[in-house]
Amino acid sequence: MARFMTIGERIHVISPVIRKALQERDPAPILERAREQVEAGAHYLDVNIGPAERDGEELMPWVVKLLQSEFPDTPLCLDTANTKAIEAGLKVYDPKPGKAIINSADAGARIGMLEVAAEYGAMVIGLCAKEGIPRDNDERIAYCTEILDRAMAVGLNPEDILFDPLFVVVKGMQEKQQEVLEAVRQISEMGLKTTGGLSNVSNGCPRNLRGLIEAVFCSMAIQCGLTSAIINPCNKLLMDVIKTSEVIKGWNLYCDSYLEL
Amino acid sequence: MTYKKPVQKLAGKIREITLGENLKLGGESVLPFYSFDGDTGHKPVIGMEIWDVHPENWPTTVMEELGDRVRNPVEWAKFCEEKYKPDFLCLRFVGANPDMGDRTPEECAQIAKEVAEAVTLPLVIAGCDSNEKNGKIFTKVAEALADKNFAFLSAVESNYKEVGAAVGLAYGNIVVAESSVDLNLAKQLNILLMQLGVKPEKMLMNPGCSAVGYGYEYVITTLDRIRLAALDQNDATLQLPIIMPVSFETWKVKESAASVEDVPEWGDQEERGIAMEISTSVGILAAGANAVVLRHPRSLEVVREFINSLIQ
Numbered sequence: 001m002a003r004f005m006t007i008g009e010r011i012h013v014i015s016p017v018i019r020k021a022l023q024e025r026d027p028a029p030i031l032e033r034a035r036e037q038v039e040a041g042a043h044y045l046d047v048n049i050g051p052a053e054r055d056g057e058e059l060m061p062w063v064v065k066l067l068q069s070e071f072p073d074t075p076l077c078l079d080t081a082n083t084k085a086i087e088a089g090l091k092v093y094d095p096k097p098g099k100a101i102i103n104s105a106d107a108g109a110r111i112g113m114l115e116v117a118a119e120y121g122a123m124v125i126g127l128c129a130k131e132g133i134p135r136d137n138d139e140r141i142a143y144c145t146e147i148l149d150r151a152m153a154v155g156l157n158p159e160d161i162l163f164d165p166l167f168v169v170v171k172g173m174q175e176k177q178q179e180v181l182e183a184v185r186q187i188s189e190m191g192l193k194t195t196g197g198l199s200n201v202s203n204g205c206p207r208n209l210r211g212l213i214e215a216v217f218c219s220m221a222i223q224c225g226l227t228s229a230i231i232n233p234c235n236k237l238l239m240d241v242i243k244t245s246e247v248i249k250g251w252n253l254y255c256d257s258y259l260e261l
Numbered sequence: 262m263t264y265k266k267p268v269q270k271l272a273g274k275i276r277e278i279t280l281g282e283n284l285k286l287g288g289e290s291v292l293p294f295y296s297f298d299g300d301t302g303h304k305p306v307i308g309m310e311i312w313d314v315h316p317e318n319w320p321t322t323v324m325e326e327l328g329d330r331v332r333n334p335v336e337w338a339k340f341c342e343e344k345y346k347p348d349f350l351c352l353r354f355v356g357a358n359p360d361m362g363d364r365t366p367e368e369c370a371q372i373a374k375e376v377a378e379a380v381t382l383p384l385v386i387a388g389c390d391s392n393e394k395n396g397k398i399f400t401k402v403a404e405a406l407a408d409k410n411f412a413f414l415s416a417v418e419s420n421y422k423e424v425g426a427a428v429g430l431a432y433g434n435i436v437v438a439e440s441s442v443d444l445n446l447a448k449q450l451n452i453l454l455m456q457l458g459v460k461p462e463k464m465l466m467n468p469g470c471s472a473v474g475y476g477y478e479y480v481i482t483t484l485d486r487i488r489l490a491a492l493d494q495n496d497a498t499l500q501l502p503i504i505m506p507v508s509f510e511t512w513k514v515k516e517s518a519a520s521v522e523d524v525p526e527w528g529d530q531e532e533r534g535i536a537m538e539i540s541t542s543v544g545i546l547a548a549g550a551n552a553v554v555l556r557h558p559r560s561l562e563v564v565r566e567f568i569n570s571l572i573q
Contacts, residue, residue, distance in 0.1 A: 002272065003494065253490040253499070255448035257456075261498065 005228035008042030013050035040233035048079035056085030079103035090120040107143035162195035188225025215241040273495035281383025287502035306348035314356035353387040366401035387414040396420040400427035408433035415439030429459035442469035484548035508556035
């Protein structure tokens with residue numbers, strides 16, 4: 001059984017520091033965030049440059065090359081709705097450490113990302129949504145199937161898609177939490193890989209609770225079959241909970257020092 | 262539609278470790294002998310046991326062939342190298358046992374040095390029954406044979422710091438991490454040695470051996486699970502070749518030790534001992550061991566034939 005895969009989320013345009021660094025092409029703050037995430041054990045680094053309508057085609061290759069030159073062993077997850085920027089990033093991406101992941105395709109306007117993934121030999125996150133948040137799990141599974149059908153038609157291997165049932169915020173959508181976990185279970189039972197953004201779950205909660213909420217949700221989702229997540233790897237509690245879940249699931253052989261690895 | 266043979270693809274690969282100058286162990290990315298699934302790496306290797314003292318109760322034909330050479334480890338080693346052509350020699354300091362003469366670490370180092378100079382095969386150094394004494398022996402022997410890339414049997418939980426620091430860190434030899442048929446401890450001990458600073462390319466493991474009939478099923482499932490963790494879960498802490506001193510276990514159990522006068526219905530004593538050694542070896546090789554230490558030349562011949570028949 002493969003290990004749980006973590007995608008570090010901290011290179012994100014929503015952070016003022018990163019936004020400024022991207023705008024000014026200033027490597028230092030971006031590399032610093034990359035380093036802290038790699039050292040904390042993230043397998044992949046997500047690079048969110050926002051819509052970048054003006055300069056995405058130039059910005060994405062710049063940041064891809066920057067990160068790969070400094071962290072040649074860490075694969076990247078390219079995150080923008082701008083298809084041209086994704087393509088430009090994939091053109092310069094070196095797949096040696098692992099296939100790039102496109103974040104993301106959906107069953108709506110962004111379904112074309114599946115073709116891009118197939119063309120460039122990348123993996124892709126398949127968001128089980130079309131417009132906004134899916135109403136219920138019937139809708140989620142319908143979108144999942146739609147994405148899968150299209151992916152097969154364009155020659156994409158199902159193993160290269162991470163299905164994201166769309167995690168939702170606990171503060172405000174508490175009644176939907178079990179439904180999301182159930183969606184993870186249903187998708188996993190189809191033999192498909194899954195992922196999701198854990199910070200969605202704790203969004204808007206007090207800072208001292210966010211790490212705990214994410215850790216507990218992640219552990220419950222792993223029990224439902226979740227195979228990867230987009231996370232803040234600097235949340236030590238979350239990383240320890242993931243490692244412990246892997247031991248309890250039997251994905252990693254127990255030893256007294258398992259948290260230190 | 263034509264039949265496509267399914268292949269079990271595993272994520273991990275056993276590290277390739279060089280014993281001495283060029284005896285390579287490991288390198289496989291499939292379960293033992295699964296050549297139909299992929300790369301089986303280097304062929305498992307066989308070493309022969311040599312003692313620093315005159316052995317009592319060794320099989321008659323072995324003693325006859327060795328003759329007076331058993332009184333001198335250097336002559337003994339040279340003879341084995343030329344006549345039986347094993348892949349390596351295992352020099353075992355039985356005489357360092359406190360109740361077997363209590364040979365000093367300095368004397369052990371001198372003997373090891375003389376043997377190493379007399380033969381071209383790589384050596385595996387084994388200690389006595391006292392882990393505390395072994396820490397001292399290994400330190401001196403590793404110093405005398407610095408940077409030879411010889412393996413030392415073994416570092417255990419109670420002496421891994423001393424053995425790891427001397428053998429692996431200070432004197433450039435290979436530390437064998439030994440646990441007693443405990444899956445979790447096998448992994449833990451590897452991690453502790455790595456955290457001490459011993460490089461994985463200077464490590465082998467012995468997760469605990471027994472003779473057939475003596476908790477052997479547990480030895481086999483432990484090996485199985487270690488190999489599956491290393492290959493299927495890609496657990497880097499367990500991707501080390503495995504060496505097992507089979508003869509240390511099989512010749513002391515009653516099936517090998519009881520005389521034909523005591524149990525006439527069991528038949529010839531030496532044949533029994535050989536059978537125990539061979540059956541123990543083939544089982545652990547099929548479960549993932551990369552190297553075994555044997556005593557009887559007949560066992561060496563049969564086990565080598567077994568390996569060659571399974572890997573063309």
